[in-house]
Structure formats: structure tokens, C-alpha cells
Amino acid sequence: MSENRNDNMQTYQPSQAACPIDVMSIYPKDMNIYGDWGNVLTIKRRLALYGYEPVIHTYNQGDPWPEHVDMILGGGGQDNGQKKISDDFFKRADILRTLVQEDVPMLMICGMYQLFGEYFETIDGTKLDGIGIFGVYTEGRETRMIGNLLEHSDQFGDVIGYENHSGQTFLREGVAPFGHVDHEGWGNNGKDGTEGARVHNVIGTYMHGPLLPKNPEVSDFLIRAAATHRYGEFQPRQSDAQKAELAHIDELAANARRVAATRPR
């Protein structure tokens, strides 16, 4: 347990004053590629439209750990970036594992998804350890898996985005994927039809695009879980204007999804 961290479970009474929700963007300096920042923007805006007060923390290696963490968003990076953060990441591994057990929602894309697994073995045989939150491991391959990606999730329906990775990820027996893909050459490893992984309230996935703007179902799952973690329940307090704005955004997202689903790989 970190010395910086207070008890997250203390409860706040939702009142007329805005209720803060603390969202952490983890390692944005080195793990932030393919518009991952869009996920943070999406959570920030939607929290506000649900009547919460989003408090965004950017956490880079060496930074103090914030007092409250109700949600963590992590992105992709180059091999170089993964190496740069790894020391700090291992120092924070215990906090992260505890937060996972406490059902803090987390979204880990691409490079961070790999590091949330057991290990990543690069193509030249170098083994980069992960923190083992997902029972998955990744092997580097010559060919990149690149292209528009559509997957089916039991929990969220169809999820739409784009994948771009050369690591192939394999799930251990019994580990739930985030979704299933219809085509060979897509998803975790191109062969077993799975994409991403799920455990507690943590989503690991190769889906960027970024993922959250075009998949409001996933965004709202993370927000509900974050509010529940902080306040024991999700209780939006929206004005009519906020409701209308959210409906407008979701309509744009529905149109963007409709078009994206028709585009070539």
C-alpha cells in the first residue's frame, strides 16, 4: 500500500454540490499513441454531463500517486515507451492489484494491455514482465495486425475501432476475452477469434480509434463502476440541457459507428 494513498472507500454523500470522480490517465507521456487521449476526453465530458465533477490526474513515472483513484485509463506506446515506464510500473503494481480487487474500473489499451498480462516476449527473445492482472501473455511477431476492427461483446454489443499491433496475445484457460472477432487475422492473435481480456472491472484491448468516443456503452460502464466505487451507487444529476447534449453526442456516435462498420479493413 502506498503511503500517499488514503482510504478510497470512505463515502461521500451526493449533494447539490458536484460530486468529484477522480480519473487517472496512467503514463500519458510514454503510453499515449493513436489518440488514446480521446478516451480521457470522453470520460471527462460524459462525467460532467452526468452531473459529476471529473478530476483528471495525469500520472507519469515518478509522480506522487493521487489521493483518490476511481478509474484508470491507459494507452498504447512504442516498445521504447514500455521500457521507460517499466521500473515505475513495477513499483506501482501492488496498488494497481489492490484497486483491481476493489473493482476500480480500468481500460488498458494495446501496450498497457500487454503489460497488464503476464509477460511480453519480443521478437528477438527479450522478455518484458507484466504485472499479471490478466492471465494472458504476448509474443512479438513480424507481421502487424492492422485495420478497422469490429468485435462482438456479450456485455457491450458490437464494439468498433481500429487495431494496430505486432504482439500476439494468448489467453490462459478460463480467461474471458473482451469480445469475439469474425475474421482470421483479427484480434488477440489472429487465430482463436478472441480480442482483449476482461477481469473484475478491467478491460484490456487492442481496440483504439480511440475506443470510448464511438462506444458509449463501454464509456458508461466505466463511469457507472467509478461512481459505484466512490459513492456506492451511480446517481446522475443532469439538467435537461445536459441530457439533450448527451443524446446529441450519442446520436453522432451512432452515425460514426454506422459508417465505420462499412469501411474496408
Added chain:
Amino acid sequence: MNTQGNTNATNHPGNKERNMAKVASTPRRPWNAFATPTIGKAVRGLSRLLRHGGSAFPGKVVETIDPGFLARTLGQLPYGVVLVSGTNGKTTTTRMIASMLKDLNLKVFTNPTGSNFTRGVVSALLTEVSASGKLDADIAVLELDEAYAVHFVHQVRPRYSLLLNVMRDQLDRFGEIDNTARLLSHVAEATTGTVVLNREDRRIAALANVVPEGTQVRYFGLSDELRKLFPSDDDMHAGDLSAAEKAAAKVEGVNTALASAVAPATAAKVDMAASHDIFDSEGNRIIPKLDARETVSASLAMADSLASQRLADVVLNRVGDHEAEFVMDDAEFETKVQLEGVYNLFNAAAALAVVRAVTKEIKNADVTLPRARDERLMRALSHVTPAFGRGEVITVGKAPVELLLVKNPMGFRMSLASFAPDGHDTMIVINDEYADGRDMSWLWDVDFTSLRGTGVEMVSGVRAWDMALRLEYEGVKVAKTDTNIEEAVRQFVTADPGKPKHIYCTYTAMLKVRSELGKYAKVADAGVGK
């Protein structure tokens, strides 16, 4: 590609040079080579006739029947080949170099059509060579996309190369940004005369380490003041959420839109020198010996710290409204420019550095007095006009409609920063064809907050809804979204006659928008086919 790098690394540099020079000077000449120009020209004529239009198609035919054509034809040039590559600014910079060289009375061959693939170069050569295969030119200035530049230098070693920058662009094609830098390191390795590098881009500046013995390195750079306005790719998110984001330093002579669009954290980061990385405990500078392939990422820290120590041949010192001041050999030169956007003035510094390197070799040109030469270059620069889609202005009715090509996050950011939206209607057109990049995630790496005040009148293109969603999450109001470009252009240009307009488009969207604008105004032939 990697195999090539490995082989080179084990060879003595001198051997490597001789080996490669041999390849370049005696290209394979098939029995039917004498007919290549004729056949190529015929295919070109035919494809124009059939409205095939793709400027690379005749090149494809020639590459197949006579693979040595490119090396043989360019090998004749007395001053060799200038190769321009990098993520942003290739077309405009190539145009500037060609234009300044022409001004020095050189006959210049260039690929002005934006077809920056080797095949496009072959196609362009075909229109220029005589039936006997002779190219009537003194020097070639060629822009090549990063991946094709590698392909090209395996066939032809450039005498000069200019490496502009590495930014996130079409990562779905090149993988990762360090990878892109590695591609360009092959160009630096293959250059025989002078490599001109961007001092302010640490991945580019680090390529000085791979330049072969006997090849010169020159830099172009920015003054300390201006460096704050040019964030590197790594700084893109440095200030994303900082409360002081909009309190960026104002720099004399630069519009405030530019200043406010660039996060302040950038300046500190770019200037910051991690001095402990390059000096040992006794204060001696450590120059690590690095394997060529490792150089790019391993020496980035060093490149950062050296940025202010590397002496630049040309420095962009100050910018104003359509004017710029450069420092060359400790003297200041001011000129008016027709180019749009501050980043194009930095490209001008790059072009000047290249032309100055070339003039070292020219005996009969009027360059004996450097001061007179530089003044002449300034005059030449003032005549350069923007390239297709790079700030091109088309007048519809009485209103200027400015076309701005956007291809990647940093380019989009710099464009938004350079063209203040106030008093203009704004339209954004986003396609996702192969040439545009299929991946839409880059739109989320662009900071659109500068459009909050005016909003966006029209969003179009195949991925209009993605763009509209992006703007909505940024709090930018979008008046209309229509995926049909034809209809969207019609509504946009006729809606508020007389009001100046900005249209930001991706590559294929630009072609479509231009041709639609042709219905309302006179639009020059883009020369890029349909």
C-alpha cells in the same frame, strides 16, 4: 531493409561507399533499354488518353520492363540528386528548393505533382527525357515519402538529402515513429555529399551519427524564441490538461492564435538539456559509439542536449505577417514571402540550407560572394508560391477560399494555429482512403479548441461523423454534417457569399473538393490526376 543495414554496419565505410557507388554508376541495362523512353511515353500518353489519370501508372510499366531506368537517367546529372523526405512539408520545401535553384540558372528536374513514390518519379522522368534517354537537366530535386525514400536510395544515391521531421503520420503504414526515423537513417547513410538535418527534431538531428565519412552534415534551426512555437511530436500531449494551457508566451510578430495553440510546457521541454547525459564527472563530453541501427533511439537524449549546441547553417530568426528573417553566417536577412503558415517559413530555412550546400559546388553561378548569393536566394524565396493544397487560395465569387491539406496531427495543429478562424467560415473534410490513412485516431491527437469561438460551419467526407463527434467532445459547435462532399461544398461556398473561408481536407478529400470548387471558380490543374 534491415539486412542491408546489417551488411553495411560490418563493412568498412570506405568499402561500402565504393560498393554502392558501383551499383549506382553501372546500373543494369537490358537489351531493350534504348526503347524505354519511347515505350514509357507511349504508355503515359495512352493512360492520359484513357483518362486513367493515376500519375504513377506509366512508371509501373517502365519499372517492370527496365528496372535500371531510374539510376541510369538520374546518374547523368552533373549536380546529382537532392532527396527531400520527412513527414510534413515535403512538397512545399521541394518546390522552394527547385525554385531557388532555377533562379541560380540551373536546369532543375523535379516531381512537382505530389506523387512522392518512386514510380511517380519514373513517370515524371518519362515526360522529360529525350527519345535517346537523355535528361536535359543539371540537378534533380525529388520529394519522396519515407518508405519510398529507402527504396529509392537502394537504386540511386542522392548527393544531397534533406530530412525534415518525423511525426505521427499514417502509423498504420510505417508502424511506429521510431521506425520512421530508422527509415530515414538509410537515406542519411546513402547520401554522398551533404545531409541537411532539422536541428530541432531530436530524431532527425540524431541521424548525424549515421552519416558516412566524407559526407557533410548541415542543420537548419529555429531561434530560441521561435522554438517555443514548434512542438515536437513527443510534446503533443505535454500540456493537454494543464490549467495554464492557454497562457502561452506571446512572441513578438506572431499571431496570438499560434501562441495560444501551443502548450507552454513545450518550451521548457524542448529547451531542457539533460546535461548529465553528455558530460561525465570530469566534465568531458561523452560521445557514445553506437551501432547504426540502435542510434536513433539510443541517442535521443544526447540529441536533445546538443540541440542548442549544434551550429545551424540557416536559422529562422523571426516571423511576421508574410515576412521572415533568417540568420546565415551571422548575418540577418529579411524577406517578404507569399507562403502561408509559420511552418512553411521553417521549411524555407531547410530549403535555404540545401541550396547553400549546392552552391558550394557551382562554379559559374553568381555565388562567389556569399552575401550576394544569400541576398539573391532571399529574392528567389519571395517569389515562391504555395503548392497545391498547402494554403492555396481559390476565389469563389468575391470570397477567398483557402484550401489546407491536413495529413497528421501535428500538421493539423500547425495549420489551425497559423490560420486564425475569426472572420472566416470553416469546413473540415475527412476521408479514410489508403492515401489518407484508414485509422481515424489521429483526429483525437489534434487540439481543436481554437475553433470553439467560431464553431465549424460544415463537416464532410466519408468520416464526417467521426470528425463531428471529435469536435463535439472538444466543445466545438458544428452547424452541419454531410458525408456527401459535392453537396457539402455547394452549401458551404454558396451559404455566405463574400465571407472568407477555410477548408481543411485530407488528401483524397482535397482532390474532390478542388474539383467541386471548379464548378464555382477557376481552379488550376492540380496535375495529380483524379
